Amino acid sequence: xxxxxxxxxxxxxxxxxxxxxxxxxxxxxxxxxxxxxxxxxxxxxxxxxxxxxxxxxxxxxxxxxxxxxxxxxxxxxxxxxxxxxxxxxxxxxxxxxxxx
Amino acid sequence: xxxxxxxxxxxxxxxxxxxxxxxxxxxxxxxxxxxxxxxxxxxxxxxxxxxxxxxxxxxxxxxxxxxxxxxxxxxxxxxxxxxxxxxxxxxxxxxxxxxxxxxxxxxxxxxxxxxxxxxxxxxxxxxxxxxxxxxxxxxxxxxxxxxxxxxxxxxxxxxxxxxxxxx
Numbered sequence: 332x333x334x335x336x337x338x339x340x341x342x343x344x345x346x347x348x349x350x351x352x353x354x355x356x357x358x359x360x361x362x363x364x365x366x367x368x369x370x371x372x373x374x375x376x377x378x379x380x381x382x383x384x385x386x387x388x389x390x391x392x393x394x395x396x397x398x399x400x401x402x403x404x405x406x407x408x409x410x411x412x413x414x415x416x417x418x419x420x421x422x423x424x425x426x427x428x429x430x431x
Numbered sequence: 432x433x434x435x436x437x438x439x440x441x442x443x444x445x446x447x448x449x450x451x452x453x454x455x456x457x458x459x460x461x462x463x464x465x466x467x468x469x470x471x472x473x474x475x476x477x478x479x480x481x482x483x484x485x486x487x488x489x490x491x492x493x494x495x496x497x498x499x500x501x502x503x504x505x506x507x508x509x510x511x512x513x514x515x516x517x518x519x520x521x522x523x524x525x526x527x528x529x530x531x532x533x534x535x536x537x538x539x540x541x542x543x544x545x546x547x548x549x550x551x552x553x554x555x556x557x558x559x560x561x562x563x564x565x566x567x568x569x570x571x572x573x574x575x576x577x578x579x580x581x582x583x584x585x586x587x588x589x590x591x592x593x594x595x596x597x598x
Contacts, residue, residue, distance in 0.1 A: 383556065386548050386563035387541070394540035401521050403540075406547065 332363050332428050334372070339430050341399050346376055349392050350409075354378045359427030371404040375423035382411030436512060441589060444508055448585060451505050455578050458497045461490040462571055469568050474561040487564050494567050495546050497574045502539065505581050506532065512588050532580045534573050542570035 334342075347354050355377045361370030393407050410420050436444075464486045466473055477484050502520075506527055510518070518526060524536035533539060545563045 383559065386545055386559050387566040390541040390544035390548065390563075390566060391537070393544045394537045397540050397544075398521060398525070398537055401519065403520055405544075 332358060333365060333367075333370075334358065334362060334430075338400055342374065342396060343430055345396050345399060346374075346392065349395070350376065350378050350382075356430045357423055357427035358430055359423040363426070363428050371406060372400075372402060373423070374405070374407045375420065375427055376407055376409045377424075378409070378411055379413075380411050381413045382409065383414070385409075436589065440512070444512065444585060444589065447504060447508055448582065451500055451578065451582075454493070454497050454500055455575070458490075458493045458571060458574065461486070461493045462568075465490060465568060467568075469565050471561075474564070477561065477564075478557055490571070491546070491549065491564065491567055494542075494571050494574065497571075497578075498539070498542060498546075501574060501577050501581065505578075505585075509581055509585055509588070512585070527577075530584075532584065533577050538570060538573055542567060542573070545570075 343356060346356055357375040357377075358372070359375055360373030361367050362372050364370070389407050389409050393405050396407075397403055397405055408419065408423060410416065473483075477487060502524070506523060509532070510523065510526070515526070521536075521540075524533065524539055527533040528536045545566045549560065549563050
């Protein structure tokens with residue numbers, strides 16, 4: 332996984348400040364690959380209950396993270412635990428690294 | 432601080448400003464075709480009205496082009512003429528906000544993210560798509576403001592750099 336501890340702390344803190352302390356966050360995609368270079372930061376976030384992936388809310392949260400990390404290439408997938416789980420959610424969770 | 436602007440650089444800047452003007456006119460035209468503000472009722476019809484859907488598609492595309500050109504071409508050109516050192520994109524956006532060329536760096540980034548979500552099809556419900564389009568509609572105003580501010584700044588700097596003299 333190619334994120335510094337500082338970056339992980341910023342991500343966890345910023346996401347939970349917006350979505351609540353119970354939010355769980357996984358890093359998936361090319362940033363989990365230690366051998367690769369570059370790559371987007373792809374995050375999968377799960378929160379309790381129902382939570383539609385509100386486009387503007389997610390866009391604003393992503394923007395806040397981008398400003399703090401100085402990193403433009405970021406995508407966040409958001410899902411409530413009680414909402415349907417589609418293929419990419421399952422993939423992100425199984426192949427991804429949970430951030431603490 | 433500024434540097435003496437060569438004739439070539441001047442021509443390049445004017446050409447860019449003309450292109451930008453055309454892109455902004457296209458965006459304005461698209462904006463005039465959607466209600467302000469976008470109402471839930473109007474947006475509901477997108478699912479069943481191909482003509483309205485096309486209007487929104489065009490607005491999204493034109494917004495994207497405007498944003499890319501403002502942030503990726505016009506703003507860097509201004510900073511270059513101002514002899515600012517090269518900056519990473521996020522730093523450039525923060526600088527632009529401080530200089531009041533851009534209302535909000537965070538909103539700018541959020542709008543880019545909305546476009547990405549639309550393109551990558553992360554939005555799996557019609558409501559989510561509608562939400563994204565509404566965000567884009569609001570951000571189009573920021574583009575207009577930014578275009579104005581950059582144009583004024585560019586005109587000013589070109590007026591005060593004729594053969595290195597201040598007018």
